[in-house]
Amino acid sequence: MxxxxxxxxxxxxxxxxxxxEAIGKTLSDNGTAVEVKPMNAVTDLTPYSAVVAxxxxxxxxxxxEAVDFIRTNQRTLxxxxxxxxxxxxxxxxPGGEKYRPFVSDFIKPVRSMVRPVSEAQFAGSLDLKKVPSLGDRIKFGISILLGVWKQGDHRDWTAIHSWAASLKSKLN
Ligand SMILES: Cc1cc2nc3c(=O)[nH]c(=O)nc-3n(C[C@H](O)[C@H](O)[C@H](O)COP(=O)(O)O)c2cc1C
Known part of the structure; x- marks a missing residue:
């Protein structure tokens, strides 16, 4: 392998x-080989020494499809x-950090199948134009008007790179 x-x-x-991609970049910056792929393009985990999903x-x-990926590959993982x-x-x-324990439980079903060496939760982004369903656009539009959600890119690249760096010793 x-x-x-x-x-x-x-x-x-x-x-x-x-x-x-940012995680992959940090993991590879000391010469480690890293492949970054969408889950639907992964058919075999045999070639890999470790997985970040x-x-x-x-x-x-x-x-x-992400939960299915874990279920399908549970034994290998x-x-x-x-x-x-x-x-x-x-x-x-606003004040979203206090919801971290709640957010962490979003992957409870995954935890019942595998035992990750590390788990991370990151803020993402919201662009109403990219939300396909009209119902969701209306729902999120109301959240934005009420100040609950704010459109834009909220990714914290420092937190993402720092978590990726912390993985280097854990994925051996
Ligand atoms: C239909 C829909 C449902 C969502 N549901 C949630 C949710 O339950 N909780 C949450 O924190 N974010 C939710 N989000 C926000 C997304 O997780 C966020 O926009 C994320 O950055 C999208 O990532 P992607 O661009 O990789 O798909 C939802 C977004 C959409 C479009």
Missing amino acids: SQTILVTYATRTGTTRGVA GSAIQASAWLP AQKPLATFLVCMTLAM
């Missing part, structure tokens, strides 16, 4: 891809170091 780390992600509007949050949960992350808007709310 090669010493290649897989960073894999599930996204709807691209925010989580950016987070995965992350998903956008919708309806307080990882995207269904038990043999390798796995770290997980999520990207959501709750942490971008």
Whole structure:
């Protein structure tokens, strides 16, 4: 098995891809081989020594394909170091940090299948134009008017790079 780390992600509007790419960049900056791929392009985990898996949050949960990815690969993932992350808007709310324990439980179903060596939660971004459903656009539009959610990119690149750096010793 090669010493290649897989960073894999599930996204709807691209925010989580950016987070995965940033994690991949930090993990590779000391020469470690890293591949960053969407989950739907990963068919075999055998070539990888460790896996970092992350998903956008919708309806307080990882995207269904991300949960399926863990379920499908549960046995293989038990043999390798796995770290997980999520990207959501709750942490971008005013005072959002206080919701971190609540947000952390968004991946409870994942935790019942695998034992990550590390888990991270990051604020994401919201662009109403990219939300496909009219109902959701109206709902989120109201949240924005009420000041609950704020449109824009809330990703904290320092926190993302610092978590990725902390993984280097844990993914061996
Ligand atoms: C339909 C929909 C449902 C969402 N549900 C939640 C939610 O329950 N909790 C939350 O914190 N963020 C929620 N969000 C915000 C997304 O997690 C956030 O915009 C994230 O950055 C999107 O990542 P992506 O661009 O990788 O898809 C939702 C977004 C959409 C479009």
